[in-house]
Amino acid sequence: MPTHPGPIYFRIGRGQEPDVYPPAAPFEFGKAVEHGTGTDLTIIATGSTVHPALGAAHRLNAAGISTGVLDMHTVKPLDEAAVLAAAQRSGLVLTVEEHNVLGGLGGAVAELLADAGAGARLVRHGIQDEYALIGPPTHLYRHHGLDTDGIEAAARKALDPAPASQR
Numbered sequence: 001m002p003t004h005p006g007p008i009y010f011r012i013g014r015g016q017e018p019d020v021y022p023p024a025a026p027f028e029f030g031k032a033v034e035h036g037t038g039t040d041l042t043i044i045a046t047g048s049t050v051h052p053a054l055g056a057a058h059r060l061n062a063a064g065i066s067t068g069v070l071d072m073h074t075v076k077p078l079d080e081a082a083v084l085a086a087a088q089r090s091g092l093v094l095t096v097e098e099h100n101v102l103g104g105l106g107g108a109v110a111e112l113l114a115d116a117g118a119g120a121r122l123v124r125h126g127i128q129d130e131y132a133l134i135g136p137p138t139h140l141y142r143h144h145g146l147d148t149d150g151i152e153a154a155a156r157k158a159l160d161p162a163p164a165s166q167r
Contacts, residue, residue, distance in 0.1 A: 032073070055152075106126060
C-alpha cells in the first residue's frame with residue numbers, strides 16, 4: 001500500500017454491513033468510487049451508508065429520477081474533482097453519513113462547494129446535532145433515516161421544489 005503524506009480521514013464499517021465490493025476491488029486514498037452519474041441528484045455517501053444509498057439510488061432511478069452515487073470512503077483527502085463534477089452535472093448533492101451533520105463529509109463537501117463557487121444545492125443527511133440514542137446499529141440507522149427508506153425519503157424531500165415553509 002502506498003503511503004500518503006499528511007493526515008487522512010476515511011470511514012470503514014464495523015464488518016456487519018453488506019458487501020458493496022468484491023474482496024480484491026482496487027482502493028485509492030482520496031479517489032471516490034462512482035456508481036453511476038445522475039443529472040437530477042448525486043448522493044455522496046461514506047462508510048456504512050454506501051450500501052443503503054445505492055439501494056435508494058436504485059429506487060429513485062427506477063422512478064425516473066436520474067441519481068448517481070459517489071462512495072466517498074476518504075473524507076480527507078476529499079476527491080474534489082469528483083464532487084465538483086457531480087455538483088455541476090446534477091446541481092443537487094445529498095451527503096449521507098453515519099455521523100453528525102456538522103463537520104465530517106457534509107461539512108467537507110459544503111466547504112468545497114462554497115470555496116469553488118459551485119452553484120449546486122447541498123443537503124446534508126445524517127445524525128442531527130442532538131444527544132445520540134444507544135441501540136443496535138440497524139435500529140439506529142432506521143431511527144436517523146440512514147437506511148434505504150430514509151435516504152430515499154431525504155432525497156425526495158431535497159428534490160421537492162416547494163420552499164421549506166410550504167412543505
